[in-house]
Amino acid sequence: MVTPPLPPAKASADDLLDWYDRHRRALPWRALPGTTPDPYRVWMSEIMLQQTTVRAVKPYFEKFLTLFPTVSDLADAPTDAVMTAWAGLGYYSRARNLHACAKAVVERHGGVFPADESALRALPGIGEYTAAAIASIAFGLPAVVVDGNVERVIARVHAVEEPLPGAKPLIKRLTAAIAPAERPGDFAQAMMDLGATICTPKSPACGLCPWREPCTGRREGTADTFPRKTPKREGVPRRGAAFVALREDGAILLGTREPKGLLGGMAEVPGTVWSSDHDATGVDHGAPLPAAWKRSLGTVTHVFTHFPLELDVHVARIPAGTDAPAGLRWVATTALGGEALPSVMRKVVEHGLAALGVDARQR
DNA sequence: CACGCGTGGCC
């Protein structure tokens, strides 16, 4: 007589927490087992980790904690200091909201983060995910934390056929059904660690997974095909020109972008608008000041989330003593590290200075 | 709800 096959085991929080206790990673913002987490550090890390890898976040987290040890220090800091410290990390609205949130915590809550999911949710830059993450990790509240990792893990465990983002409500219910009453913060972090290290987007290490037995995707050999996603449209390429003006004393001309929108509030090299109309870019039309502009060889390319950008870089040497046009300023090339220059603009400066024959060691 | 919003690493 043959024993009928048992129904698959249900994914259990205990199995996941056991795995977490054995593989917990030490991270700068993560409290040691048995110690109380610091909500300021938890919040700071959660904002920085939005759409950003742990590797990229680490040095910025350390820098911010050194520059702004408490939420009050951050609230009192000038905007320029916050934006400059954030430069290079991307998604700059996070930095503006970080600053606004620090001020709101001081004004609304006396400088103490509220131990309440809806009060957290009402703060700038804190959405559904981040409010739940802070509530569970910093305060031990039973919030249901669903980020991209959790979506992937749950979609595989249950072989969810509905594509994202439509499947979000279903995935949240499935997550809530597994979540334990105890250790909600550790459970949330365990789910995210599992997604980041084992249940990865490509080539998941199913053999090492604490949920390899109950996982439907694993059993059917289709784990790596989840989660399903609705295809998104591709962006139309845009082009423009940028102007690197090098004065004899070694300064270049910079401006500041509009406070909102793409690269809002960040520093930039002056240039034309970026347009998808291929005829829109004149040769040196849009130069910030009259000079013997010369188009440099090649272009600077940069790919944003929603469109690729190609910039022609024009260069000119400017006589000493020339004043900056309205809205622009001269900045020594040796002082560019103190500017809130996004990566695309660092590429432009590098490209322009190389075309002008400035030695890399002088930059 | 679909879209706008950076950057760096991966194969």
Added chain:
DNA sequence: TGGCCAAGCGT
């Protein structure tokens, strides 16, 4: 190498 992806939020 180019396309995909990473602990989302605001509008």
